[in-house]
Amino acid sequence: MKIIILTLSILFSLNSSFGKEKLRSYKFFKKHALSEKPKYRYNEYEGIISGASALLIGNVGYFTTDSKSMKLTYSLVQTIGFLNIGKGVYDFYRPQVYAEQYKLLRGYKKSSKANTVEYFSHGIIKNIALEDRAKRLSVLYTSSLLAGQYLLNIIGDKLRGDENSQLNNIYYFLAGVNTVAAAYSYFSRSIYEEHYYSVTPVIIPSSKIIGLQASFQF
Amino acid sequence: MVKPNSNFITVSSQNSCSTFKGIAGSVQCNPALFPFMDLATLQFQSIGKAEGDSVDAGRKLIFDPISKEFLESLFSENSLISFNFDSNINFYTNYFLVTYSPYYLIGDVYILNPAFPEISMFLNKQSSLKMTSGYDLSEYTPFEGDIFSVGMSLFRRSREVFAGSILLTDFAQDDDGIVEFEDKSELGTDIGFFYESSSSFLSPKISLQAKNLFTLSKVNNSRLDSSSDLETFLIFEPYSQLGLGSSYLSSFGEIYVGMEFPFDGVFESIYIDYISGSINYSLNSFMGTIGISKYFKTLGLYFTSDLGSVGIIYSNENELAGKNIDHLETQNSIYIQLDIKL
Numbered sequence: 001m002k003i004i005i006l007t008l009s010i011l012f013s014l015n016s017s018f019g020k021e022k023l024r025s026y027k028f029f030k031k032h033a034l035s036e037k038p039k040y041r042y043n044e045y046e047g048i049i050s051g052a053s054a055l056l057i058g059n060v061g062y063f064t065t066d067s068k069s070m071k072l073t074y075s076l077v078q079t080i081g082f083l084n085i086g087k088g089v090y091d092f093y094r095p096q097v098y099a100e101q102y103k104l105l106r107g108y109k110k111s112s113k114a115n116t117v118e119y120f121s122h123g124i125i126k127n128i129a130l131e132d133r134a135k136r137l138s139v140l141y142t143s144s145l146l147a148g149q150y151l152l153n154i155i156g157d158k159l160r161g162d163e164n165s166q167l168n169n170i171y172y173f174l175a176g177v178n179t180v181a182a183a184y185s186y187f188s189r190s191i192y193e194e195h196y197y198s199v200t201p202v203i204i205p206s207s208k209i210i211g212l213q214a215s216f217q218f
Numbered sequence: 219m220v221k222p223n224s225n226f227i228t229v230s231s232q233n234s235c236s237t238f239k240g241i242a243g244s245v246q247c248n249p250a251l252f253p254f255m256d257l258a259t260l261q262f263q264s265i266g267k268a269e270g271d272s273v274d275a276g277r278k279l280i281f282d283p284i285s286k287e288f289l290e291s292l293f294s295e296n297s298l299i300s301f302n303f304d305s306n307i308n309f310y311t312n313y314f315l316v317t318y319s320p321y322y323l324i325g326d327v328y329i330l331n332p333a334f335p336e337i338s339m340f341l342n343k344q345s346s347l348k349m350t351s352g353y354d355l356s357e358y359t360p361f362e363g364d365i366f367s368v369g370m371s372l373f374r375r376s377r378e379v380f381a382g383s384i385l386l387t388d389f390a391q392d393d394d395g396i397v398e399f400e401d402k403s404e405l406g407t408d409i410g411f412f413y414e415s416s417s418s419f420l421s422p423k424i425s426l427q428a429k430n431l432f433t434l435s436k437v438n439n440s441r442l443d444s445s446s447d448l449e450t451f452l453i454f455e456p457y458s459q460l461g462l463g464s465s466y467l468s469s470f471g472e473i474y475v476g477m478e479f480p481f482d483g484v485f486e487s488i489y490i491d492y493i494s495g496s497i498n499y500s501l502n503s504f505m506g507t508i509g510i511s512k513y514f515k516t517l518g519l520y521f522t523s524d525l526g527s528v529g530i531i532y533s534n535e536n537e538l539a540g541k542n543i544d545h546l547e548t549q550n551s552i553y554i555q556l557d558i559k560l
Contacts, residue, residue: 042501043469050504054521061530069268073554076528083523084503 026105033102047088054081063156071153071167078149086142093134095127129196136193139185147178219514219535220302221453222322222375223348224265226529226555230507230518231496234478237423237463238498239365239414241474242505242522245315245350248425248461249369250412252352257310260560265529266303266323269552276301276325280343284397289337289386293329300537300549301325314351321345326448326537335386340448343399346375352410363416371408377401377454381438383447406433425461428484430454437482452492458485471501513537520555529555 058078062071104123108116150171157163189197220229225243227235235241236248245255267273275292276299282288292299303323309316324342329335352369359366378399410427435454441447451457463476477495481488494511505520518531531553 042467042471046471046502050502050521053504057519057521067269069554070552073268073528073530073556076556077521077530080503080521080523080526080528083525087524 029098029102029105033098047084047091051081051084051088054078054084062153063160066162068164068167071164075150075153075171078153079146082142082145082149085145086138089141090134090138093130093137095130095134097127097131100127100130125192125196128192129190132190132193136185136189140182143178143182143185147175147182150175150178219453220265220267220304220322220324220553222304222344222346223306223317223319224304225263225306225557226265226505226518226520226527226531227498227507229265229553229555230509230516230520230529230531231476231498232478232494232509232511232514232516233459234461234476234494234496234509235474235498236410236425236427236459236461236478237412237414237476238474239412239423239465241498241500242520242527245352245369246317248410248412248427249350249371249408250352250367250410250425250427252315252350252369253354253367255310255315257312258308258559259310261306261308261310261557262560263308263555263557264303264305265553265555267301267551268554273301275299275327276323277303279325279327279339280323280341286386292327293335293337297329298537298549299325299327300535314349317346317348317350319344319346319348324450324453326450328448336383336446337386338383338446338448339380339397340450341380341397341399342450343378344375346373348373359413361416365412365414365416367412369410369412372405373407374403374405376403381441381449402435404433404435406430420464420466423461423463423465425459425463427461428456428458430456431484432456452480452489456483457481458483460485471499474498474500524559526556526558529553531555 054077058074058076058081061074062078065071065074101123104120107123108119154168154171154175157168219232221233223246225246227238227241227243228246231238231247233247235244236251238244238247239251240254240256242256245251267276275296278288279292279299279301301323302325303321305319305321307318307320309318322342322344324340326340328338348371350369350371352367354365354367356365356367378401380397380399384397408427408429409431410425412423412425414421414423433454433456435456437451437455438449441449442451458481460479460481461476462479463474465472465474475495475497478493479488480492491512494509494514496507496509498505498507500506503522505518505522507516507518507520509516509518513536515534516531517533518529520529521527533551533553534548535551536548
C-alpha cells in the first residue's frame with residue numbers, strides 16, 4: 001500500500017511539474033518569439049541607399065575607365081550591388097520563423113476545433129514554403145539583374161568603340177550563367193512551396209488568367 | 219602606403235584607424251580592437267596598386283632578373299617607380315586571429331640624375347605569420363559605460379631585402395650579381411591599448427600602440443637623411459603610435475574621425491610630417507574613407523556583401539616627400555582590395 005501511495009505521489013509530482021514546465025515553456029516562447037529583433041538598422045532605406053551607391057559607382061566607374069583591371073573591379077562593385085539587392089529581397093520575403101511558430105501555437109490555443117495534426121502540418125509547411133520562396137526570389141532577382149548588367153556592360157563597351165574581346169567573353173559567359181540561374185529559379189518551386197500555394201492561393205485568388213497569376217506569383 | 223597585413227581601412231585611412239572600433243579590418247590597425255570585430259571564419263584578401271605608372275614595372279623589378287636594358291626602359295618615362303602589394307589569409311576564431319601573408323612586396327626605385335644614372339632602390343619580398351588576440355576589460359573602467367581593451371600580436375616574418383644604390387654603368391661587367399637580396403628572418407610583437415569614454419555623444423577615444431617590438435630591423439639614418447637614397451621607415455623597425463578618435467552614430471550612418479601620431483621607438487621622437495587624419499563613413503554595406511597627411515591624400519570606397527568585398531582607393535602620393543631634392547614627384551595611383559569570405 002505504501003509503495004502504491006509513494007508511486008502515485010511521485011507520478012503526481014512528476015506530472016504536475018511537467019505541466020508547469022509546459023506552461024513555462026509557452027510563456028517563455030511567447031515572450032521571446034515576438035521580440036525576435038533584426039540586426040541593428042540605421043534607417044529603413046539603408047539597404048537601398050548602400051546598394052544604389054554600389055550600382056552608381058560601379059556603372060559610372062565602368063563606363064568612364066579605359067583600364068581593363070579597373071573595368072573588372074568596377075564590374076565586381078556592380079555585382080556586389082546586385083548581391084545585396086538579392087539579400088534585401090530575401091529579407092523582405094523570408095518568414096519571421098519564431099513569430100510564425102508562436103502564431104501557430106496561439107491559433108491552436110484559441111480554436112479547439114482544429115484537427116491538430118493537420119493544423120500543425122499546415123503551419124510547418126507554411127514556414128518552409130515561405131523560406132523556400134524567399135530564397136528562390138532572391139536568386140531570381142539577383143541573377144536576372146546581373147545578366148542584364150553584364151549585357152549592358154558589353155553593349156556599353158561596343159557603343160564606346162572599346163571592344164575588349166577577352167572581357168566581353170567573360171561577360172557573355174556570366175550573363176549566360178545568370179540567365180540560366182534566373183530561368184531555373186523561376187520554374188523550380190520546391191514541393192513545399194507548390195503545396196502551400198496550391199492550398200492557399202494568396203496573390204490573385206479569382207484570376208481566370210493563369211499566366212498572369214503565375215507572373216505575379218513567380 | 220601599404221604596410222604589412224594591410225587592408226582597405228588601413229590604406230584608405232593612412233593607418234589612422236586605431237580607434238575605429240568595429241569597422242571591418244580595423245584589428246590590423248590596432249590589436250586592442252580584436253574583441254569588437256565581426257567574425258568571418260576564413261578570409262582571403264589582397265591589396266595593392268592596380269593602376270598607375272608603377273604597377274607593371276614594380277612587379278617586374280621584384281620577380282624578374284634586373285638587367286641594364288630593363289632599367290633603361292624603366293626610366294625612359296618616369297624617374298620614380300613605387301609599387302607595393304600585400305596578400306593575407308585570415309582565420310578568425312573567438313579567441314584569436316591568425317594571419318598568414320604569403321607575399322608582402324615593396325619595390326621603390328628612383329633615378330637621381332638621368333645624365334649620370336645612379337639608381338637608388340629599396341626592394342622587399344616578405345612572407346609572414348601573425349597571431350593576434352585581445353581582451354575587453356571594460357568592467358574594470360572607473361566609469362560605467364566606458365570601454366577599455368588590450369591586444370597583442372606575435373609574428374614571424376622572412377624577408378628578402380635589397381637597399382642600396384647602383385650605377386647603371388656597373389651593369390656592363392656583371393648583369394646578375396649587382397642586385398643581391400639579403401635574407402632576414404625575425405620575430406616580433408605589437409601591443410595595443412584602446413579606451414573609449416561614454417561621457418559625451420561624440421564618444422572620444424584614445425589608443426596607444428607599440429609596433430615591431432623586439433625586432434632587429436633598424437632604419438638606416440644616413441640613408442634616410444641622404445637625398446640620394448631611398449629608405450623606408452614606420453614599417454619594419456620598432457615604432458609607436460598615439461591615436462585619437464571620435465565617432466557619431468545617426469540614422470544616416472556612422473561617422474568615425476581619427477588622428478594618428480607616429481613616434482620613433484617607444485614614444486621617443488615624433489615624426490611631425492607623418493601625422494595623419496581620416497574620416498570614415500559607413501552605412502549598411504557601403505563605406506567611404508578620406509585620409510589626409512602632409513604627403514598623401516586618399517579617397518577610399520568599399521562595398522561589401524556576404525560573399526566578399528571590393529575596395530577602391532584613389533591616392534595622390536608623394537613617396538619622395540621629406541627628401542631634400544629639387545622636384546617632388548607626385549603620383550596618382552589606384553589601389554584595389556579584394557576579399558572572399560568563407
